[in-house]
Amino acid sequence: MSPVRGVVRKIDHLGRIVIPVEIRRVFGIVPGDDLDIALSADGAGITVTKVENNCVICASSEGLVDFKGRLVCFTCRRGLVSTLPVTSGQGPGSQPAPAHNQTVGMPAGASAGGPPPSSSQNIG
Numbered sequence: 041m042s043p044v045r046g047v048v049r050k051i052d053h054l055g056r057i058v059i060p061v062e063i064r065r066v067f068g069i070v071p072g073d074d075l076d077i078a079l080s081a082d083g084a085g086i087t088v089t090k091v092e093n094n095c096v097i098c099a100s101s102e103g104l105v106d107f108k109g110r111l112v113c114f115t116c117r118r119g120l121v122s123t124l125p126v127t128s129g130q131g132p133g134s135q136p137a138p139a140h141n142q143t144v145g146m147p148a149g150a151s152a153g154g155p156p157p158s159s160s161q162n163i164g
Contacts, residue, residue, distance in 0.1 A: 059088075 047056045059069065069075070074091035094101050095113035103114035114122065125131050 046063070047060045049060075051057050062077075064070070069090055074093065076089045076091050077086075078087050078089075079085070079086050092111055093104075094111065095104060095116055096110045097112060099118040100113040100115070104111045105114060106115055107117055107120065
């Protein structure tokens with residue numbers, strides 16, 4: 041099986057390349073965004089990853105914490121935690137089971153208890 045190929049671009053004399061507009065649109069890359077450039081895990085290629093410095097739910101840049109590998113602001117994290125299911129205890133002092141790979145439908149700018157979301161965001 042041959043590797044998937046993208047668009048071929050020449051590198052200029054300053055070491056720059058142009059990322060095609062189609063790829064920038066898909067990944068939401070705009071002028072001023074930070075991109076992480078690194079060797080691929082197997083060392084056979086280069087990976088370019090958009091660095092997210094905002095909450096993936098509301099786009100806030102304040103009070104960010106890591107939540108299952110994604111940046112989430114404190115307010116949205118509190119909203120996520122309050123929506124986790126509470127299980128009946130299995131004994132004295134038991135804790136609710138943690139939710140894994142939970143999909144949360146809350147578009148940017150929406151708050152818990154607001155209008156129904158028009159699109160969903162995957163967290164985790």
